Amino acid sequence: MGPIPKLERNLPPQDPLEYIDVDAELNLNKHIKKTANNNEVIRQIALETINIKYPKDKWFHVYTDGSLLKQYDGAGAGVHSAYFNHYFKLPDNTTVFEGELAAIECALKQILGRRIKDQQIVILSDSQAALQKEKQSRENLLREKTYENISKEYDKIANFTRKRAVAHFRLYTGHNCLNDHLHRMGLVxxxxxxxxxxxxxxxxxxxxxxxxxxxxxxxxxDLTYLYWAARMKMI
Ligand SMILES: [Zn+2]
Structure with missing residues (x-):
């Protein structure tokens, strides 16, 4: 038996945005309105845009996707690339949007953890809102280190019930599903x-x-109770 190979330690969990320079591109090559009957047209334009801007011989492609899971009360997230594929379920009461964000975060962590170097990387998501959010996170991080503040707040609510904690966290960060924020994200x-x-x-x-x-x-x-009461009425 040969010597046991030395294992490289995994990187501790960190916010990938602190280490990776992320730029968000939100436009297709042609402007098009999304309607129910032109999905194939959008798909073709998206593929064309990807091939022109991010040719596969120069860019490493990572696809992310968030979706609602029918059999569970929550969202799922998927990440696909030539090197890694992941699919996971998010906690109950999560939305498609959170699924999209979790998928992008997972992709960033994989890229960081695997130390994919010497290659340009593009993360391809069909959620414009999620990409916008990721871009904003980057800007916020540079400005005021919001993540640290938020994680401190998260420690405080660790003993709340899950549903209450979700509402508190959303209300505290302002990233909630009330119309004020949804409008800012261009969703209503x-x-x-x-x-x-x-x-x-x-x-x-x-x-x-x-x-x-x-x-x-x-x-x-309690505000967290009122948050869910409002959300139930809005659906
Ligand atoms: Zn009202």
């Missing part, structure tokens, strides 16, 4: 509350005032 037409007719911005503060949540407030005036 405007940021006003669609539950009532007060024409107020639907943010965390509005949850304490929205007349449609009056009964919910009597049951439990």
């Amino acid at each position: 037409q405007n940021k006003l509350c669609t539950l009532c007719d007060l024409n107020r911005v639907q943010d965390a503060e509005h949850l304490t005032k929205c007349p449609q949540l009056a009964v919910s407030r009597q049951i439990n005036n």
Whole structure:
């Protein structure tokens, strides 16, 4: 038997955005409106864009995808490339958007952990919102190290029930599914509350005032409870 090969230690978990320079490209080569009947056209234009901007002989391609899992109450995330493939389930109460983000994060960690060097890498996601978010994260990180602040807050809520923790985390970071944030991400037409007719911005503060949540407030005036009450009514 030969000598035991020396194993290289895995890198400790870190925020990949601190180590990788990420640029987000959000446009196809041609402008096109997404409608139900032109998926094939969009697919062709996307492939054309990829081939022109990121030819396979010069770029390492990583595909990411997030989806809702029918059999579970939560999202799934997938990462595909020539070197690695991953598919995993996210916790309950997660959204497609979070699935997309988790897939991109997984891709970044794989790229960092495997130390793929000397090659340009492109992560291909069909979620414009997720790419925009990743770009913003990078900018926030450089500006104020938001991740550190958020992780400290996350320690505080470790003892909450999962559902309450999710709501608290979303409300604290501002990355929630209320119209104020959804509008910022370009996912809804405007940021006003669609539950009532007060024409107020639907943010965390509005949850304490929205007349449609009056009964919910009597049951439990906790913001995390009101968050889920609002979300249930919005679906
Ligand atoms: Zn309202």
